[in-house]
Every structure is written in C-alpha cells, then in structure tokens.
Amino acid sequence: MRRHPTRRELLLAATAAFPGVAAAQAWPSKPLRVIVNFPPGGAADQIARVIAQPLQEALGQPVVVENRAGSGGNLGGDAVAKAAPDGYTLLMSSGGMVSVNPHIYPKMSFNPAKDLQPVAAAARVLVFLVVKPEYPARDARAFLADLKLNPGKRSFGSPGNGSSPHLAAEMMKSQAGVFAVHVPYRGAAPALTDLLGGQLDFLFDPGIGLPHVKAGRLRLLAVGSLKRSPLFPDVPTLDEVGLKGFDADTVFGFYAPAGTPAEVVARLNQEVNRILGTAAVKERIAALGGEPAPMTPAQFQTKAAEDSLRFGAIIRERRIVGD
Structure with a gap:
C-alpha cells in the first residue's frame, strides 16, 4: 500500500524547493x-x-x-x-x-x-537656526543683516560636509548673499557642544539643541522649513523673513x-x-x-x-x- 507523505515531509520538501520563502516565514528567529x-x-x-x-x-x-x-x-x-x-x-x-x-x-x-x-x-x-546667547542679532532679519555686514567673521558648525544642517546653511548663504565660515564636525552633538561653549556663532540644529533653547542657553531665530514648528509657533520660517521657498527638511x-x-x-x-x-x-x-x-x-x-x-x-x- 502506498504511503502518503506526512505534513512534516511536505513542509520539508517545500523548504528545500523555496528556501527564501521559508526563511522569510521563519523570520525573525x-x-x-x-x-x-x-x-x-x-x-x-x-x-x-x-x-x-x-x-x-x-x-x-x-x-x-x-x-x-x-x-x-x-x-x-x-x-x-x-x-x-x-x-x-x-x-x-x-x-x-x-x-x-x-x-x-x-x-x-x-x-x-x-x-x-x-x-x-x-x-x-526640521533644522532650527540657533545662535549663542551673546550673538548681537536678536531676530532672523537682523541676523541676516549682521552676516552681510560681517562677511567671513561669523562661523557655523555642522555634522559634516553635505549633512542637512550644512546644506541648510549653504542654501541660506546662497539666497541671502552672505558668507560665514563652515566648521565641519563628526556629528551634530560635538557641533552643538562648541556652540554652547562659544566657539561657534550659529548652527542649523537638527533638533538636539532644543532643550538648550528652552533653558535659555541658546537663542532660536528661525525654522529652516516651509512651515513653522508646532513647538515654537511664534518663531518664523526663513521663507517668511525673505528667503522664499527655503526648505531644508x-x-x-x-x-x-x-x-x-x-x-x-x-x-x-x-x-x-x-x-x-x-x-x-x-x-x-x-x-x-x-x-x-x-x-x-x-x-x-x-x-x-x-x-x-x-x-x-x-x-x-x-x-x-x-x-
């Protein structure tokens, strides 16, 4: 009498025929x-x-x-x-x-x-334009005016060349016709540390510096997005202060x-x-x-x-x- 294959035997046969499917079904192990x-x-x-x-x-x-x-x-x-x-x-x-x-x-x-x-x-x-507390400009328009009056005298940090905070700053420099010195770091955290320590003038922060903004250790001037942040509804976007279409999200x-x-x-x-x-x-x-x-x-x-x-x-x- 012919024996019918068991369920286990059928499963093993299917596993051998379609190993990728079986592995996906067993995931994660x-x-x-x-x-x-x-x-x-x-x-x-x-x-x-x-x-x-x-x-x-x-x-x-x-x-x-x-x-x-x-x-x-x-x-x-x-x-x-x-x-x-x-x-x-x-x-x-x-x-x-x-x-x-x-x-x-x-x-x-x-x-x-x-x-x-x-x-x-x-x-x-989003990226947030933040400055050290002693920075002379008190708002975004004054900040852009200050950069224009002081080409090459202000510095900013970033997590590295080509990072979104770096590109945001380059977009701002291009649209506003200003120049500031770029200091690349290996990550956003060390750049933030130097801004807090006064070694930098400003930073496009990817959000990790916001507790320092709330504590008064940094000043938030603008948001690098097409819409305001719900966390800071009174802070304008760079689009609103004249850099039309600015979007670094x-x-x-x-x-x-x-x-x-x-x-x-x-x-x-x-x-x-x-x-x-x-x-x-x-x-x-x-x-x-x-x-x-x-x-x-x-x-x-x-x-x-x-x-x-x-x-x-x-x-x-x-x-x-x-x-």
Missing part, C-alpha cells in the same frame, strides 16, 4: 541589528533608539543599535549594503546618505539607490540590504508605521522638533528621489565635496 551611520546623541541615533525598544517587543527578538559613523554616513551605509539580505541588519540614516552623498562622493564603495532597499520612513526632521528612516525578502520588508514597514503612531514615540520625535513620517517603502523611495534633485542643485552651485 534571532536578534536584529540596527546600524546608525552617525555618532551617538544625534537625531538619527535618538530616533533609532526610541523605535528600537517597541520594535523589539513587537518582533519578540532583541533589536540592538550600533553606531558606525564616518564619511558622512557612508561607513554605516556600506556595512549594511554589504550585509546578508536576510532582514537581520538594518540601517537608520538621514535621507542625506541616499539623496546627497552620491552628489558629493564621486567614488562611493556602494550605490545607495541600488544596494539599499527603503524599508520605512521614521521622521521628517529631510526624512530619516530605515533601510535594508537590497534583496531582503519582500515579506520581511512589509512586516518591518507595518511595525514601524504602527510604532510611529504611539504617543511615546510621537512625543520623543516632537521633542527633537520633528514629525513622525509613516510611508510605504515606495513612497519613501520617491521622497528620496525628490530630495536628491533639490539638494543636488545647491551642491552643484556651492561646489560642495565630501570630507
């Missing part, structure tokens, strides 16, 4: 690693960590955050691009690594558009190595979007001056392409090159 391509304390790091904990609870596996900074985010991006596309290695990055770095690093070791797969946008991050989010199973990407996108809707995460992102930005992977990819066109124009105009 071990800890996930999220590489942040900027130093601890910056916006990317803070956003990654606030999402990692609830993501860990949702997936039932540890989610470990690892900082791997350098080359404007390229070191961390390279590590993820070359990792196994199995859903266990993710990247948390500013949008700049995908939409800006290809314009300023002619010989990148990977192609962000081809070697990385958008998984989930996390937050739209970027979107931070999660990426995976190209070829990661679609089922895994869909699950991660679903969980991150759900987490972005929770009160605790909304509050933490808002404290950075940002806004949760749930998107599908396709929408996230389209946004990166649009930003690439926008920032590429200022990079070519100002002849910005990577560190």
Whole structure:
C-alpha cells in the first residue's frame, strides 16, 4: 500500500524547493541589528533608539543599535549594503546618505539607490537656526543683516560636509548673499557642544539643541522649513523673513540590504508605521522638533528621489565635496 507523505515531509520538501520563502516565514528567529551611520546623541541615533525598544517587543527578538559613523554616513551605509539580505541588519540614516552623498562622493564603495532597499520612513526632521546667547542679532532679519555686514567673521558648525544642517546653511548663504565660515564636525552633538561653549556663532540644529533653547542657553531665530514648528509657533520660517521657498527638511528612516525578502520588508514597514503612531514615540520625535513620517517603502523611495534633485542643485552651485 502506498504511503502518503506526512505534513512534516511536505513542509520539508517545500523548504528545500523555496528556501527564501521559508526563511522569510521563519523570520525573525534571532536578534536584529540596527546600524546608525552617525555618532551617538544625534537625531538619527535618538530616533533609532526610541523605535528600537517597541520594535523589539513587537518582533519578540532583541533589536540592538550600533553606531558606525564616518564619511558622512557612508561607513554605516556600506556595512549594511554589504550585509546578508536576510532582514537581520538594518540601517537608520538621514535621507542625506541616499539623496546627497552620491552628489558629493564621486567614488562611493556602494550605490545607495541600488544596494539599499527603503524599508520605512521614521521622521521628517526640521533644522532650527540657533545662535549663542551673546550673538548681537536678536531676530532672523537682523541676523541676516549682521552676516552681510560681517562677511567671513561669523562661523557655523555642522555634522559634516553635505549633512542637512550644512546644506541648510549653504542654501541660506546662497539666497541671502552672505558668507560665514563652515566648521565641519563628526556629528551634530560635538557641533552643538562648541556652540554652547562659544566657539561657534550659529548652527542649523537638527533638533538636539532644543532643550538648550528652552533653558535659555541658546537663542532660536528661525525654522529652516516651509512651515513653522508646532513647538515654537511664534518663531518664523526663513521663507517668511525673505528667503522664499527655503526648505531644508529631510526624512530619516530605515533601510535594508537590497534583496531582503519582500515579506520581511512589509512586516518591518507595518511595525514601524504602527510604532510611529504611539504617543511615546510621537512625543520623543516632537521633542527633537520633528514629525513622525509613516510611508510605504515606495513612497519613501520617491521622497528620496525628490530630495536628491533639490539638494543636488545647491551642491552643484556651492561646489560642495565630501570630507
């Protein structure tokens, strides 16, 4: 009498025939690693960590955050691009690594558009024009006038060449016809430290300096966005004070190595979007001056392409090159 295959035998046969599908169905079966391509304390790091904990609870596996900074985010991006596309290695990055770095690093070791797969946008991050308390200008218009009267005598910091705060300052310099000295740092946190210490005059802050604004240790003059921040409704945008169309917003989010199973990407996108809707995460992102930005992977990819066109124009105009 012919024996019919058992359910286990059928499952093993299916696993052998379609190993990728089986692996995706079993995912996750071990800890996930999220590489942040900027130093601890910056916006990317803070956003990654606030999402990692609830993501860990949702997936039932540890989610470990690892900082791997350098080359404007390229070191961390390279590590993820070359990792196994199995859903266990993710990247948390500013949008700049995908939409800006290809314009300023002619010989990148990977192609962000081809070697990385958008998984989930996390937050739209604004930049805030902040100055040291003793800066002579008391508002944004006076600040721009002061820069015009003192070409090359004022300095500003950034997390590095081509970072969104750097591009915001270059956009401002271009539109206002002013000049100030750029001092690049390896991350937003050390730039903020030197602004607080008086070594710099101003900074386009990606949100980590806002507690110092509220405490009176820094003065907020303007928002580098097309709309005002809900945290500071009385503070004008640079568009409002004469720099028409000024928009330096970027979107931070999660990426995976190209070829990661679609089922895994869909699950991660679903969980991150759900987490972005929770009160605790909304509050933490808002404290950075940002806004949760749930998107599908396709929408996230389209946004990166649009930003690439926008920032590429200022990079070519100002002849910005990577560190």
